Amino acid sequence: MTSTACFMIVSRNDIPIYEAEVGAAPKKEEAVHQHQFILHAALDIVQDIAWTTSAMFLKSIDRFNDLVVSVYVTAAIHTRLMLLHDSRNDDGIKSFFQEVHELYIKSLLNPLYLPGSRIKSSHFDTKVRALARKYL
DSSP states (O other), rough: OOOHHHHEEETTTTTEEEEEOOOSSSOOOOHHHHHHHHHHHHHHHHHHHHHHHOSEEEEEEEETEEEEEEEEEEETTTTTEEEEESOOOOOHHHHHHHHHHHHHHHHTTOOTTTTTTTOOHHHHHHHHHHHHHHHH
């Protein structure tokens, strides 16, 4: 597992609907805020790149010091799955994104979930963290 990893799902309206620190490094409050800031700053780059390619997995689109931002854009609803990490495991990251995307689609099918609202499900959180341990 990577020592630093922050995962975020951002809706089409640039609203974070899910956030999780999934790395093995100790979590300091200022590091959490810095990770969120880096991911939010990368949203403009994601927007520019997403319209120039048909690929869903955009690999590494931005860097900050030794941290890399990788992105997966869903096809229909343009939700962005963003991962801030310090590893070079593109295949594992792509597999992580694909499985989280499937999990996200399943949560959209839940009649109690309002699309675009925050994902508060502990089951979803547990699954995402298990996928992070498996692939990252």
